[in-house]
Amino acid sequence: MSARSLFSEFLVQTIGSYKPIIDSKIRNTIDDFNSSISFHKELPGYSPAPLYNLKHLAQEVGVGKILVKNEAERFGVPAIKMLGASYAMHKILEKNSDVNIFCTATDGNHGRAVAWAAKHFRKKALVFVPEYTAITRIENIKAEGARVIVADGDYDSAVEKAHEYAGRNNCMLIQDTAWNEYIEIPALVTSGYYTQLKELEEQTNSFEKQIDLIFVQAGVGSWPSAVVHFVRNHPRLEKTDIVCIEPLQSDCFLESAKNKKLSATKKSQHTIMAGLNCGTPSVLAWEIMKSGINAFLAIDDEFAIEAMKKYYYPVEEDKSIEAGESGAAGLAGLLALINDRNLHDLQETLQIKHSTSILLFNTESITDPDFFSKHVI
Ligand SMILES: Cc1ncc(COP(=O)(O)O)c(C=O)c1O
Structure with missing residues (x-):
């Protein structure tokens, strides 16, 4: 890709002590790194997501190593979000097995995961989606047996609608974003994702x-x-x-980091990275990210398309990876860092050199096949 400018924005911060302020009950949940993998290993169809070493891409980019944890498939669902939703539902039902209907809002992957988990536990799911959600994503949620309601407005208003609906009806909200009065369940969702990291521990010999x-x-x-x-x-x-990557047009973490407090994006929220198109950070996630992230980087959609292509048409004998728009965003961030002159300072700060070893996550496979065939194949 040619050198470009003004298509990325970033903010670097010095990492001091990492001590997120978290209520003790929630802390017990998010400090529990081992439970989710024990649960997931018992689910039918469990197998660890593979870790690939893209040696030739690393050479091309000029770094020592590029490892990719490929979450293209989890229990038949093509995204990382499966781990969080299934574990949270399991923990909720452990406490109260009478819950019959789960309700959530999604930009695609979390809703599909909730629908899958509800089917697994023989419960019902009701999923609110923003008005711009791709038809294929809606169909895939329905195919898991859930009812889907298309809400007017963006992701944040879909979350509000799901919250209101759950309050008025006899159903349990299982949301992956936290606000001040609603943290326990998002904390369970977060700890569900540790399965992936425990697998990585094994795959990299600790x-x-x-x-x-x-x-x-x-x-x-x-x-x-x-x-x-x-x-x-x-x-x-x-x-x-650790670098946090967001779409340039949906940059609520970068905005929060600039303001040093939780803030909504001021941008258009028009991005192809549907899974990352969220206007406001989760309060729990912000508490963790604000002192744990070294740099916040917001990138143009073009880098995501470039990354999807790089994964799909690999360099020499590297593994070919099918990545969706949000799945490819980690690699997109790396490509932006290497190719965008605007990011030269960030590259220096992160001391990227020939020996640097990098870990990326492809967090989804193809979730919008029409987009994929139009822009990648
Ligand atoms: C594929 C994919 N990757 C990453 C994310 C980011 O996860 P979170 O919303 O928890 O930040 C999402 C969110 O839906 C996603 O769908």
């Missing part, structure tokens, strides 16, 4: 070789905050830097 840099893509922040909290508590990963 991170025998230091990982220098991790890219995490953020929507409301529940998944990336699981990565951050795990890494910041891991003795082998003390020196690892």
Whole structure:
């Protein structure tokens, strides 16, 4: 890709002590790194998501190593979100098995995961989606047996509608974003994602070789905050830097970091990265990310398309990976860092060099096939 400018924005912060302020009950949940993998291992069809070493891409980019944890498939559903929703539902039902209907809002993947989990536990699911949600994403949620309601407005208003509906009706809200009065369930969702990190621990022989840099893509922040909290508590990963990637047009974490307080994006929220198109961070995720992330980077959609292509048409014998728009966002961030002159300072700060070892997550497979065939194939 040619060098470009003005298509990325970033903010670097110095990592001091990582001590998120979290209520003790919630802390018990998010400090529990081991329970979710025990639960997921018992589910039919469990297998760890593979970890690929893209040696040739690393050479092309000019770094030491690029590892990709590929979440293209979890229990037949093509996204990381499966882990959080299924674990949270399991914990809710453990406490109260009488819950019959689960309700949520989604930009696609979380809703599909809730629908899958409800089917698994023989419960019902009702899923609110923003008005711009791709038809295929809606069909896929319905195919898991859920009822889907298309709400007027964006992701944040779909969350409000789901919350209101759950309050008026006899159903349990299972949302992956937290606000001040609603933290317990999002904390369970977050801890469900640790399965992925425990798998990584095994796949890398307990991170025998230091990982220098991790890219995490953020929507409301529940998944990336699981990565951050795990890494910041891991003795082998003390020196690892973490970069948060967001769409330029939906940059609520960058905005919050600039303002040093939780803030909504001021941008248009027009982005192809549907899973990351969230206007406001989760309060729990912000508490974790604000002291655990080294740099917040918001990138143009073009980088996501470039990354989807790079994954799909690999360099030499590297593995070909099918990644959706949000799934490819970690690699998109790396490509932006390498190719966008505007990011030269950030590249220097992160000390990216020929020996740097990088971890990326492809957090979804193809979730909008029409877009994929139009822009990637
Ligand atoms: C594929 C994918 N990756 C990453 C994310 C970000 O997760 P979170 O919203 O918890 O920040 C999402 C959110 O839906 C997603 O769908």
